[in-house]
Amino acid sequence: xxxxxxxxxxxxxxxxxxxxxxxxxxxxxxxxxxxxxxxxxxxxxxxxxxxxxxxxxxxxxxxxxxxxxxxxxxxxxxxxxxxxxxxxxxxxxxxxxxxxxxxxxxxxxxxxxxxxxxxxxxxxxxxxxxxxxxxxxxxxxxxxxxxxxxxxxxxxxxxxxxxxxxxxxxxxxxxxxxxxxxxxxxxxxxxxxxxxxxxxxxxxxxxxxxxxxxxxxxxxxxxxxxxxxxxxxxxxxxxxxxxxxxxxxxxxxxxxxxxxxxxxxxxxxxxxxxxxxxxxxxxxxxxxxxxxxxxxxxxxxxxxxxxxxxxxxxxxxxxxxxxxxxxxxxxxxxxxxxxxxxxxxxxxxxxxx
Numbered sequence: 001x002x003x004x005x006x007x008x009x010x011x012x013x014x015x016x017x018x019x020x021x022x023x024x025x026x027x028x029x030x031x032x033x034x035x036x037x038x039x040x041x042x043x044x045x046x047x048x049x050x051x052x053x054x055x056x057x058x059x060x061x062x063x064x065x066x067x068x069x070x071x072x073x074x075x076x077x078x079x080x081x082x083x084x085x086x087x088x089x090x091x092x093x094x095x096x097x098x099x100x101x102x103x104x105x106x107x108x109x110x111x112x113x114x115x116x117x118x119x120x121x122x123x124x125x126x127x128x129x130x131x132x133x134x135x136x137x138x139x140x141x142x143x144x145x146x147x148x149x150x151x152x153x154x155x156x157x158x159x160x161x162x163x164x165x166x167x168x169x170x171x172x173x174x175x176x177x178x179x180x181x182x183x184x185x186x187x188x189x190x191x192x193x194x195x196x197x198x199x200x201x202x203x204x205x206x207x208x209x210x211x212x213x214x215x216x217x218x219x220x221x222x223x224x225x226x227x228x229x230x231x232x233x234x235x236x237x238x239x240x241x242x243x244x245x246x247x248x249x250x251x252x253x254x255x256x257x258x259x260x261x262x263x264x265x266x267x268x269x270x271x272x273x274x275x276x277x278x279x280x281x282x283x284x285x286x287x288x289x290x291x292x293x294x295x296x297x298x299x300x301x302x303x304x305x306x307x308x309x310x311x312x313x314x315x316x317x318x319x320x321x322x323x324x325x326x327x328x329x330x331x332x333x334x335x336x337x338x339x340x341x342x343x344x345x346x347x348x349x350x351x352x353x
Contacts, residue, residue, distance in 0.1 A: 047098045051108050056156075058149035062141025063120070067149045068094040070104045070114040075158055082112040082163035082333055084326065085150060087172030089194075089313055090128040094118040097169070100307045100314040103322045110326060112163075115153050117146045131174035131196075132207035143179050150186070165232075165329035167191035169304055169313065170245060174198070177234075177253065181220065184231050189329040193237045193321055194245050194302055197253035213246030217253070220260040231261065234292040235328045237321050239300030247296070254292040258284035263291040276306065277318045295324065 046053030047070075054069040075081065084107065088097035094116035098104055107114045119127050123142070133139045154161055166187055168176035173195025180190045181198050199218035201207040209215045234257045238250030258265065261284075268282040277299040284292040297305050297318050305321040307314030 045095075047095055047104055049104050049108060051104060056149065056152060058117070058145050058152055060141070060145045060148045062138070062145055063123070065120060065142075065145045065149065066094070066118045067153075068098070068116045068118065069153055069157065070098065070107055070116070071157065072108045072111055072113075080158050080160035082165070082329070083115060083150070083153065083159045084112055084329065085115045085117070085146070085164065085166040085176075087117060087129060087146070087166065087168030087175050088119070088127070089168070089170035089172050090124075090126045091312060092127060092169075096311070097172075100311045101169075101304050101322050102308055103326075106322050106326050110330070112326075113153070113157060113159060115149060117149050128171040129168075129175040131171055131178050131198075132201040132210070133203065135202045139175075139178060140182070143175065143182055146175070146179060147183060147186070163188060163333040165189040165191070165325075165332070167193065167325045167329075168195060169193045170195060170302065180232060180234075187232045188335075189232050189235070189332040191235045191237070191321075191325040191328060192250075192253055193304060193325075194239060194242055194250075195236075195253065196245060196249045197256050199256070200249070200252065210249065211245050213248040217249075217256050220256055231257070231291075233290055233328070233332055235295065235325065236292070237295045237297065237305060237324065239302065239305070239318075240296060240298035241300060242302045244302035250294060250296070254282075254284055254294045257292040261286050261291040268296075271319070273319055275317075276320075279319050293328065295319075 050073050052071040054071060056067045056069060058065050058067060084103065086097060086101065086103055088094065092100070098114070098116055103114050119129050121127055124130055130138045130142055150164070153159060164187055166176045166179055167190070168174070173192035176190055177192055177195065177198045180187050196210050197217035199220070200210040200215050206215060234254060236250045236253050238247050240247055263284040263286040266283045266285060268280045270278060270280055272278045277297050279298070280296045282294045283290050300315060300318045303313045303315040303318070305315060305318030306323070307316060307321070309316040
């Protein structure tokens with residue numbers, strides 16, 4: 001009869017136990033690492049939907065900024081597509097803004113490209129575009145970087161340079177307006193959603209005052225003749241329950257646009273689409289041309305109207321701002337280049353010191 005070796009038996013038991021503990025620890029560690037890396041992995045996943053989600057980087061004297069580009073499927077050789085530039089708000093990035101607005105879905109159906117420049121958290125801890133910091137020049141530097149991204153996309157992808165529009169939310173809306181004041185000849189339409197008119201602030205403190213409606217917007221000032229051009233029409237979308245950016249800012253934005261153009265305010269019309277929030281739409285016209293349109297959504301807060309459900313700064317109950325923005329831009333794309341009526345000189349905003 002073979003004698004059992006107690007030491008060997010204990011060794012086998014210890015080895016099996018150690019193996020079990022090691023495997024369990026490795027599985028737990030793998031899960032922990034996967035959980036820790038998930039946000040970074042998810043960030044690089046494309047938003048849902050058909051089409052390409054492309055990466056890029058724009059460089060300039062003010063540094064560098066990442067951007068993402070959405071390109072619909074089956075772009076034909078020689079085909080030139082419109083470009084919609086989308087500028088996110090504070091606390092957002094390119095992907096979250098694309099998911100919130102669902103602009104890619106509109107682009108897939110209507111066939112246009114969508115550019116999403118992305119603010120660097122080193123430039124602003126909250127991810128806000130520094131649209132207000134004109135006193136130091138940071139706002140102009142960031143505007144130049146966005147223009148670099150647009151130029152790069154126009155060079156590398158099938159963009160129709162005569163059909164470019166820009167839209168933004170909150171800080172992105174204010175940056176969109178600043179872009180147009182500096183480069184009006186580059187855009188056919190601009191859409192400000194919950195933003196502040198250019199020239200209302202020039203520093204952090206004045207921006208806070210502007211957000212609460214305590215600062216008046218400056219008139220648009222003429223620039224040198226070499227930059228003179230017709231301004232693109234403006235659409236402003238603003239919520240009546242916006243407690244972050246006062247609703248008076250929406251009125252101020254369309255007013256400075258209209259005053260610079262000599263446009264007259266028309267009668268507001270009430271629009272209700274299904275069960276979505278009702279809105280009041282007011283056009284400001286010069287002759288038969290619409291210079292600015294104000295869309296007031298009474299029950300909307302500080303959020304993208306008609307955006308995806310359960311995402312920050314997005315309210316699915318509002319009228320679809322993405323569809324409205326595209327319809328507004330598409331109308332301008334169809335308008336002949338030579339518009340009737342007096343031209344408005346391109347403008348920059350001189351900060352109030």
